[in-house]
Amino acid sequence: MRIKDFMKRAVVAMLTAAMMVTPIVSVHAATTDVIDTSKTGSITIHKYDLTAAKKGGVNVDQFTSTGKQNTAAEEALSKYAIKGVEFSYLRVGDVEQQSEGGKVQMIYEVPDELQKILDLADSDAAKKEGSKTYFTSQKINDKLASALEDNTATKDKLEEYMGKSGTAMSQTDASGVTSKDKLPLGLYLIVETKVPEDVTYTTNPWFVQLPSTDAEGDDWFYDVVCYPKNETGIPTLDKRVRNNPDQDNVTTADQNALADFTKAREEYTYQSTVTASKAEKLDYQFISKLPHITSSTTYLSTYTFNDTMSKGMTYNKDAVIAIYDSKDAADTTNVNNVDKSGALAVWKSTDKDPNFAVTYGTSGDNSTMQVVMTKNGLNEINKKYSDKYIVVYYTANVNTDDSVTLGDKGNPNDVSLTWKRTSTDYYDILKDESIVYSFGYDLTKKFSDDKGDATKVKFVIQNKSDNYYLVATGSNGVYHVTGKSATEAGATQFSPSSTGKLVINGIEADKYGFTETHSDAGYTLLKKEIIVNITSTKANITPTQANITGIQSKADTDSTANDGVVNGTELKNDVTVQTTAASATVDETKATMTKHGESNNAYVNMEITNQKQFLLPMTGGAGSYALIIAGVVIAGCGFMISRKNKKSAAK
Known part of the structure; x- marks a missing residue:
């Protein structure tokens, strides 16, 4: 009996235990429906070049962002990954569920400084609790979108705010990926804070909630994957030379009058090649279209020209910089008349302008000139001259000694442009040249x-x-x-x-x-x-093209996947010159x-x-014969006169 009672009690205990375990298992299975506050989250960002992808025929509009991994997008965009982009993140506040008067909704904490940037007013708040102010996601999204209508100003403010308060993620790798895990749950602001040299448009700042609700609205997930896209663009570089019209006293009116003649038109027009005599003064220029600048993240941190003159030429050390809306005005301008060219700005080295610095030196037998935009000049460019044309003018003389190269090889003048943005480990170089033939x-x-x-x-x-x-x-x-x-x-x-x-x-x-x-x-x-x-x-000169982002910074240890260049391989980045021989x-x-x-x-x-001249009668051998003949004639005449005189005397 006791044994039966014991067995009954054991069965009851087991059933009771089973009933207690069942709801626990059930709750665990349903944890995706409510937030598990004991977890942490992660943010992974894939960065792609939207400009290159479109040129490559990829329909970028086919991909939508859900916060989850999109393998199809990654495969289609893999070769357009951008290396060297830095994103910064900031947990801006808590995520709460508000329940008041029977109304239930999710609300998000936004700190005071960020409220001011987004123009969130107290009247927009869903709740204030002590020092914390909460807003709905709808209100935050609407205010962010409105604020970004003045794209540059708001981006600048958010980038500055993130610089003070945020944390930088590691820069995107060769696959364009960066990530951060073990993040406390909450509302995060993501801002693109550094970009390599060819990025023009940064992604608009965005918010991420950890965890996030999936696209179907069914579950919470804690690992969010983002696919922001960049547009890229590069500056241009065009090196040209012309004969100086001032030294030949060719006025504008004269040039116009001579415009019908090919020689006159070519001689005083900037072009890739020109022919010149020794001692001649030549006008040089290089024109660069400045890249697009949207905010402080895309600011230029370096913009430097390195000019190398062949040993047959001498710089006159008179560099002038002008900035134009278009390049047309640059074609009729030199260092002497740049003030009248309608430029947006004129900076002169002879005035020791603080916006740029010029240094002259030598490279082997060749002389060099480096034109560096100073911090002051970069500030002017970044804030005023996005997409404008910057032109460097200077003059040089053809030497009067054996240093001048005659013939088809010519006297080249090479220029390179090195530029960086805020991701200063990444840069690129453009090259062009002009040639003087004598x-x-x-x-x-x-x-x-x-x-x-x-x-x-x-x-x-x-x-x-x-x-x-x-x-x-x-x-x-x-x-x-x-x-x-x-x-x-x-x-x-x-x-x-x-x-x-x-x-x-x-x-x-x-x-x-x-x-x-x-x-x-x-x-x-x-x-x-x-x-x-x-x-x-004549020379057909093809300037270099910009490389894949960051390729110039490539090291032997870099496991870059998409640049197409084997580690340690020297980059081929030279101007191509195809000549037609002189005759x-x-x-x-x-x-x-x-x-x-x-x-x-x-x-x-x-x-x-x-040729030897013909012999004249009064000189040389022919003259001697003439004298003999003349003598005979005279003697004959004398003989005849003598006979006549004798006859007269006999009578």
Whole structure:
């Protein structure tokens, strides 16, 4: 009996225990319906380049953000990931469930400073409890959207607020991902606080609730995945050069009058290549369209130009910066008239303008110029000149010595632009160049009998295209052009060496007239001037393209997945130059052009032979015969006169 009672009691106890366990299991299974306050949450952010994705044909509108992982979006956008983006987060307050007078709703704490930024008024509050003020998500979302209508101002305020109060997440990796786990539950503000060099539009700040309700409205989940997108863009760089119109006294009216002539139009127009004589002053410029700037996160932290001039050129150290709404005005401007160009701003190095600094130096045999936007200048650019055109003007002279390279190789002037935004470990470099071409004459003077003295020969040379005469210095038949003369009287008389060699270095590609003004005694001058026409080397110059975000900062240890460059591989980031060789004609007949060092087609080869004059009766062998004949005639006449006189006397 006792055994039966014991068994009954045991069964009852087991059933009771089972009944007690059942609701516990049931409650545990339903915890996704109510928030488990003992848990923590996480935020994962995937960052993609919206601009590149659209260009790549991806329909970015097909993806919606639910807060949960979207593997389809990740696969479609994987190669458009942006590395080097920093997001900052801040837990702004608690999440509460308000129940008053039979009305139940979720409300969210927002601190005072954030209320002011979002323009949340006391009348907007759902509840005030001590120092805490709560608002509904609807009110917070509406106010945030309204505040962001003045995108830049509100973003700046939120970025500044996050800089003081928030915590930075690690920068996005090569897959564009960053995350933070073990976060206390509550309402979080997420702000993009640093971006690499090519990001133009940052994502609007947004709120995340931990945990969040899924898209179906069924459950709470604690690991939120976000897919904000960026638009990207890069600055531009265009390097150009022209002949200086001021040194040639070419007025604006003259240029307009000459506009029908190709030579005049090209000579005083900025272009990638130009031909010039030694001693000539040239106008240089590089134009850069500034990138888009939306807020302090996209501010430029570096904007630096590095200019390298070939050893045949010398900087005049007169750099001027102008900023324009468009690049059109830049085309008719140089350092002398920039004040009248309609620029939004003009900064001059000669005035020691605080907005930029210029440093001159050397790189090997070449001279260099670095133009750095200072903190003051960057502040001006960031706040005023998004998407404007910044132009650096300066002048340089072609040297009058052997440093000038003649022929197809030319005298390049390279410029690079390095820029960074707020994620300062990431940068990129654009490069472009312009080239100045100069040429020469290699003339051999001969005499028909190989006996003449070549040093007695003299030439004057007139540029028929621009109507000036060459002025040069030299000796022993080798000359370097040093200037121009408007008249023949001021022109240099070029004379060959005793071996008959006449080399003239540093002439621009134009049409020239060679006039022989003196020859050695006994030799004929040329009947008329020789017309020599040089067609300059032409170059098709392709500037570099910006690289994938952050690729310039790549280290050997970087496990970058999407940049397409093997770790440690040197980047190929050079300007491409495709040239058409120079050519020349002498009196409309194709002439041979020879090298100058490593440069092809540098000198126009010419050979001029002076013929011996015809012998005149009063000189040389022919004159001797004439004297003999004259003597015989005179003697004969005398004999006849003598006979006549004798006959007269006999009578």
